[in-house]
Amino acid sequence: DIVMTQSPDSLAVSLGERATINCKSSQSVLYSSNNKNYLGWYQQKPGQPPKLLIYWASTRESGVPDRFSGSGSGTDFTLTISSLQAEDVAVYYCQQYYSPPYSFGQGTKLEIK
């Protein structure tokens, strides 16, 4: 089974500053036949279900602001929020969908400094 590990566990960033969250998989989630990374990112605000932000490691879901971006390949991935807004306070999760069992990272709690 693929284990997903996020860092840091929590992060405090000032409004307007950049926030960076890392995600590492225990084995590559890059499928060589199509050169796609089977990695998604979710945002969960307090009291709400998760929301899909990014899939294929770097493709934004429809309606997601362009301050959110994903990067990385193979086993190492990053979610970047270019200019933190107050509404971005949430827990962020990465998820691999290379193969079941689908696994999530433990989550990164993002707060305002």
Add this chain to the structure above:
Amino acid sequence: QVQLVESGGDLVKPGGSLRLSCAASGFTFSDYYMSWIRQAPGKGLEWVSYIGSGSITIYYADSVKGRFTISRDNAKNSLYLQMNNLRAEDTAVYYCARAVGGGRSVVFDLWGRGTLLTVSS
């Protein structure tokens, strides 16, 4: 509108059983794979089970294999999770989620608000 609504969560004693339901609306339910994902209080997300659009392909997490059964009724636009031999560690909010992607490689693009299962004596 496009939505998923879970129901059936309750307080159950260890060893007991419960069936969760998820009603889908606003999209063609039979076209989509579906999953159950849970979140223990104050904890992260744990994928539980997946079912293909025609109920032929089904996967379970090891933690629930042999105790939980996922099913769907496309005529009723509904997804189910039959849970038997419940344990305290099954206590969680259970989310119904629509799964998109290719075959067994899916992300979850639509989530319900969840239903709470508490397993306690």
